[in-house]
Amino acid sequence: MSTPNWWGDWRPNLTPHTGNLQPTDLIECTSIVGGATVNTAITGAQIIAAASGGSATWGGITGTLSAQTDLQTALNAKQDTLVSGTNIKTVNGNSLLGSGNISLPSNKIVTGANVTGTTANTISANALLPANTLQLGKPCMIHIKARGRRVSGGSGVISCGMYRNTSVSLSGATFLGQIQLTTSTTLGQLERHLFWDGAGNISNQFAGTLVSDMINNGTYATSVINPAVDNYFLYTVTCANAGDTGQIQYGLYIIYA
């Protein structure tokens, strides 16, 4: 007996194939009705449509969303729309939503190297104030502070100073303040508040000798600064006796804008 060249019944002219049912496939069934044979044709397309329930289209899907638990769970995991001050905090009253930049106070803290073997005023540490940190039209205050330390020796006064320059060099640097450690003093702190007027000048309290971190009242001094270039705060040590060793244990600045 030869293999029939059809798939299904009554259609020996169709090309047989394997794999999924195709819309062009055709099945014919025969039944006896009233003693006579009746052929009923069923196409592959009809069977596919009946099995899938038809194609779903967005907007045409019926039912309850929560019944689709995996989709509902995924939706529940999503964050609500951000509302400033409600489900997202503000920064100093500024909304974080949208584009743009919010300037925050800058600060930097550095540690210094030992200074010894010289009586010259020597840089122990420096802190970069990057170009354009200070901006025209935006006044701010720079709080600059140093903690000087007598590392060893007690033969002479150790002076700890702060300067500003456009390079890590004391040549031409602007003096900001100084503290002196007596021969029996181990630690001392010095601080200044520099007010940037947003127009190209910077002023600080006149230099004075401090024995604590209290601000020394005195005449205000004004210096100029170019905010478009890098500036450096320089923390220095001067040992009156070259055999002593001093350092800036910590130097820092904080900008309040």
Next chain:
Amino acid sequence: MLNTFTYNEIEYTITGPIEVISDTQLHVETDKGIILVDDTMDIYKELTNG
């Protein structure tokens, strides 16, 4: 006495006292703040010889 000098293209006018802070360094009070002048700057010799 010399009362002005230029360094790094900035002109300074000396307005106050000059303080010796080490063998090679001075504090010079100017119209642009107190400036550290050291022996690498031309003005240093003029100030110390004057």
